[in-house]
Every structure is written in C-alpha cells, then in structure tokens.
Amino acid sequence: EAGVVQSPRYKIIEKKQPVAFWCNPISGHNTLYWYRQNLGQGPELLIRYENEEAVDDSQLPKDRFSAERLKGVDSTLKIQPAELGDSAVYLCASSSILMTGESYEQYFGPGTRLTVT
Amino acid sequence: AQTVTQSQPEMSVQEAETVTLSCTYDTSESDYYLFWYKQPPSRQMILVIRQEAYKQQNATENRFSVNFQKAAKSFSLKISDSQLGDAAMYFCAYTEYGNKLVFGAGTILRVKS
Numbered sequence: 001e002a003g004v005v006q007s008p009r010y011k012i013i014e015k016k017q018p019v020a021f022w023c024n025p026i027s028g029h030n031t032l033y034w035y036r037q038n039l040g041q042g043p044e045l046l047i048r049y050e051n052e053e054a055v056d057d058s059q060l061p062k063d064r065f066s067a068e069r070l071k072g073v074d075s076t077l078k079i080q081p082a083e084l085g086d087s088a089v090y091l092c093a094s095s096s097i098l099m100t101g102e103s104y105e106q107y108f109g110p111g112t113r114l115t116v117t
Numbered sequence: 118a119q120t121v122t123q124s125q126p127e128m129s130v131q132e133a134e135t136v137t138l139s140c141t142y143d144t145s146e147s148d149y150y151l152f153w154y155k156q157p158p159s160r161q162m163i164l165v166i167r168q169e170a171y172k173q174q175n176a177t178e179n180r181f182s183v184n185f186q187k188a189a190k191s192f193s194l195k196i197s198d199s200q201l202g203d204a205a206m207y208f209c210a211y212t213e214y215g216n217k218l219v220f221g222a223g224t225i226l227r228v229k230s
Contacts, residue, residue: 033217042121042208042220043162056217089160093218104150104212108162 002026004109006092012115018080021112025073025094032069033106034077035091043091049075082116089113119144121211123221130199131229137184138194138224140209149213151185153194156223157205165207168192196226204228 005024013019025032030051035043046065048056051072060067064083069075079086093106120143130136142151153165168176168185176183180200184193196203209221 035218040222042210042222043218044220045217048217091160091162093162104214105152105164105167106212106218107164108154111160113160 004092004094004107006090006109006112008112009110010113010115012117013082015084015116016081018078019082019114020079021077021090021092021114023075023077023092023109025075025092026096026107029094029096029107030072031095031097032075033093033095034067034075035093037089037091037111039088046077046090079114082114084116087114087116119146119211119213119219121209121219121221123209123224125224126222127225127227129227129229130196132199132201134199135195135197136199136226138196138207138209138226140192140194140221142190142192142209142211142219144190144211144213146213149211151183151192152210152212152218153181153183153192154208154210154220155203155205156208162208166194199228201228201230 007022032049034046037043047060047067049069052069067077089111091111092109095106122141149170151168155163155165166176166178166181180197182195206223208223210218212218
C-alpha cells in the first residue's frame, strides 16, 4: 500500500513570495490533515478535511494561508505572501475509520521543509 | 483544551538496555486515544504504539510497551533491548475520535553503542 505522498520535500523562497504544498493521501482515506511543525516542537493542526469539506480550520491563519481538497482526494496548502515565521515543516496526514477501525491512527507523509529567507 | 507534556527533552540509553520516556496529559474527557510516534531525521512520523483509554490493559508491540495510568493521566513508553535504529525524536499524542492529534514537545532519544 502506497503511503501519504507530499511534494516538494524542500522549498526555499524569499519572504513575500507565494508557495504551495501538495498532498496525496492513502487511497480510500477520507480524512486529511495538514500540520505545521516548528523546529524542536510537536506538530500542530492547521486544517482537517472530511472528504472535500474543511471541518476544522480554526488554527489556519486565513489572512495568508488557504487550502483546498477538490474531489475529496488530493489537497493543496498555499501561503501567500510567505513570512519569515512560516519557516517550518508542513506535514500531511490521512486516516479512515472505515479502514483502520476505531483506532483513529493517522498516517503521515514525509513533510515539506519550508525555509523563508 | 487538551494538553500533552513531555518533561524529558533528551534521553540516552545504552544499546540493549531499557529506557522509559514520560508523558502526561490533561483532559476532561473519559474516552480518548493515546499514541507514541517516532520521528527519525527523515521527518517521517511513524506510529510506535497506541492505547485506547477504555482499555485497562497496557498496550505492547514487540520491544515497545506502555504504562497507562488513567487516573494520573500518565502514559509512558518503555523501550526494551534498545537498538541503534531506535534513535529518533519521540512524540506522545492524544486524540478524541479522529479529531486533531495534540502532540507533546517531543523527547530526543540517543542510543549509544
């Protein structure tokens, strides 16, 4: 079974530039999560999708961040414009209660390391 | 809001020895799930072990086991027969029914040969 795929793995941009991250969840997983992990800290949720609906975006800085999950499969997270403080690792995860039962296990991708200069 | 605390920023263990990583959490819920994730330098977050709060029995997965104390809100991870490949950052995490995972700050585990 293929895991969660993310691209790019690394991205270096100058501040005020836009950037986008892409995630392809495990096939059949209806729940998709975007987390941000600052250096030396645990990940924090930015947004959670159930199929194509964003059901929790309370921690998403909506002035500069946007996300979409068209057709309830792939997802894109965008930052425009990027700030120095956005440097972090952006992790995508997916899960499915139908496939993993009530374990609520989330499967993570390898993440995108963003550096804003 | 739920919080997860890992009080050990860094731990070291000799190869083949046993080490215990600590985790405490705060919640007013009675039903929830706890996890330990491992994150090596490759950044891939890997599930090590899970515990359902309604289960009295402590979870075990090969060399990994937990000590779940629900009343004390404590969830420690024991790694037996430590191997060089166990070296990584370990995160304790909490969730309620597939909502967001709430992570602790992590513990860096170093394994000495």
